[in-house]
Ligand SMILES: Nc1ncnc2c1ncn2[C@@H]1O[C@H](COP(=O)(O)OP(=O)(O)O)[C@@H](O)[C@H]1O
């Protein structure tokens with residue numbers, strides 16, 4: 001009899017065992033850890049509502065042996081982070097915020113160890129770089145039509161050749177983000193200074209008109225400060241009140257383990273900017289409103305459906321190309337004035353979406369998919 005009771009308790013414990021998700025980031029001397037603290041506390045709160053134990057785990061505290069780890073909990077009452085002991089995680093959600101931190105040998109070693117450790121599932125192994133994304137998406141006939149022509153920018157000759165085909169180009173750092181280092185190049189052969197180079201500064205762009213390709217190349221080299229770049233066919237984006245706009249899709253795996261759209265937002269470029277980023281004078285808008293204004297009701301509806309299906313195809317191909325299991329990504333998509341959809345980039349660590357409905361869904365999906373993974377593992 002006694003024995004039976006003990007068994008029941010044990011089973012009860014197993015059944016009530018909460019799934020554990022650790023948000024992985026890197027330690028920081030001045031502020032305990034790096035990363036977006038609001039995002040982390042939102043994740044902790046949402047995770048709790050979904051019956052998870054959630055904490056912030058630094059690379060330093062991540063030890064793959066052992067059953068307990070030191071982690072940070074957010075105390076809402078005191079609005080402070082506290083170091084506590086937590087159970088070893090079932091899921092590790094990689095939110096290391098900077099590429100350079102993720103590339104540190106010690107960090108890479110631990111990420112690799114996580115990928116090989118059957119006790120834990122790592123969500124989002126690393127950042128993408130823009131060149132790999134294009135290589136992967138070119139490999140499939142399904143995704144190729146959405147990719148602007150893209151080359152690595154390595155020589156003056158190569159750039160010259162590309163300009164013969166495309167008189168409008170975007171030059172972008174391979175590991176760039178938030179518009180940093182982006183330039184556009186327009187060839188206007190009839191002009192005395194035929195090469196018009198625009199460089200993204202804080203909220204505006206600076207223009208250089210160059211008379212020869214050698215002068216142009218020297219200027220580009222000077223501005224690109226040793227970074228590796230891609231040169232990409234420029235797309236004439238659809239516009240609203242003479243401001244260009246593009247779409248931001250958030251694609252995540254859902255409670256059935258399938259890729260799903262969590263939401264699509266739109267960004268209107270600042271009047272003086274060559275990108276649509278909000279910190280560069282861009283603004284958030286409703287995709288339907290912008291598309292209806294540019295293309296009319298019927299076409300706008302079709303375009304939104306197409307943007308959704310295209311985002312899913314692209315996410316699947318990126319996952320295939322990367323050779324790793326992924327959980328989420330955001331995507332920048334352009335719509336040209338003829339209503340074609342173009343892929344610009346995907347981010348493996350999406351920034352917070354400011355649209356409240358997308359934001360809410362994005363947090364929930366992490367735990368819905370997380371539960372799916374934990375259930376599959378226990379089978
Ligand atoms: N080939 C292109 N044609 C037209 N616009 C582009 C192109 N590439 C980028 N853009 C614009 O610049 C923005 C930033 O480019 P993106 O590749 O997303 O770089 P970042 O990593 O800096 O965000 C895009 O959201 C889009 O508005």
Ligand SMILES: [Mg+2]
Pocket residue numbers: 178179332345
């Ligand atoms: Mg972008």
